Amino acid sequence: MAATRIDGKQIxxxxxxxxxxxxxxxxxxxxxVPGLSVILVGDxxxxxxxxxxxxxxxxxxxxxxxxxxMPAETTEAELLAEIDRQNxxxxxxxxxxxxxxxxxxxxxxxxxxxxPEKDVDGLTRQNVGSLFSGGQGLVSCTPKGILELxxxxxxxxxxxxxVVIGRSNLVGxxxxxxxxxxxxxxTMCHSKTENLPALAASADILIAAVGKPGFVTGDxxxxxxxxxxxxxxxxxxxxxxxxxxxxxxxxxxxxxxxxGGVGPMTITMLLENxxxxxxxxxxxxx
Numbered sequence: 227m228a229a230t231r232i233d234g235k236q237i238x239x240x241x242x243x244x245x246x247x248x249x250x251x252x253x254x255x256x257x258x259v260p261g262l263s264v265i266l267v268g269d270x271x272x273x274x275x276x277x278x279x280x281x282x283x284x285x286x287x288x289x290x291x292x293x294x295x296m297p298a299e300t301t302e303a304e305l306l307a308e309i310d311r312q313n314x315x316x317x318x319x320x321x322x323x324x325x326x327x328x329x330x331x332x333x334x335x336x337x338x339x340x341x342p343e344k345d346v347d348g349l350t351r352q353n354v355g356s357l358f359s360g361g362q363g364l365v366s367c368t369p370k371g372i373l374e375l376x377x378x379x380x381x382x383x384x385x386x387x388x389v390v391i392g393r394s395n396l397v398g399x400x401x402x403x404x405x406x407x408x409x410x411x412x413t414m415c416h417s418k419t420e421n422l423p424a425l426a427a428s429a430d431i432l433i434a435a436v437g438k439p440g441f442v443t444g445d446x447x448x449x450x451x452x453x454x455x456x457x458x459x460x461x462x463x464x465x466x467x468x469x470x471x472x473x474x475x476x477x478x479x480x481x482x483x484x485x486g487g488v489g490p491m492t493i494t495m496l497l498e499n500x501x502x503x504x505x506x507x508x509x510x511x512x
Contacts, residue, residue: 229453232379233486234483245498246286248501252501256504259288260290262284262321262346262496264291266324267296267305267323268298268327296308313340313344320344323347342363343506343510345364347367348366354395354400365499366397372401376452379452381431383409387413388402388432389413390433391436391468392433397435427447431454432447432453432454434468434469436457437459437468439459439461441468443470444477447473453469453478455471458484467487
């Protein structure tokens, strides 16, 4: 029996419809709508598309959004000064620095300057630390979206074996922590892991986030598993994921496609984080 496709686009649309109501309720309670500021340095075409998609999604749910454009030759001091300005701006509830940055700018240094309560990407050390310690904070958008996709399958996570392939700070490590918080038993795999196919094939939940198209073949997949494909690589003009989709559909119970799986959820979680940031800021001001 073929696996069920986890339709991330449909789930994202459902969530955005609900978010629009929550944003309206926030505006009625506090007298303003949450504001998201995106800082774009340079003119990378892929970043331009990503920023347009973010603004389109914001408009759909009623979140106010703006872009601060800075030239590619912007110095680190100039960018940090702009972040400081927005940290102090009460009309901005969420700040996102569009990645990647030009090579001369230190990403860690730039992201660390964002006020944690406005860090809607969930990438500051304070928010990452809150995730790892079980505290309250804003959670990175892609891992948060992955967890929601798994929940929508109805498969309980408690006691299940989850294997995460990829140990990046953006996806692998935070999604592992989220799964642990749901009482899953988590194994993290990476380029040095031995017997990777056998380990992966023991997983009830398999998350692939390595950026290598077709890396996860049928040998990696347990019968009846939930397979989440985070990878996005462009091959001959088409987007491909880390998972051999046809093989996964034959063996798994649930599979995310690429495109249309994790991607739409990442933007949706950015919207939710912006609303949550605004709510937390209002509560802190009481």
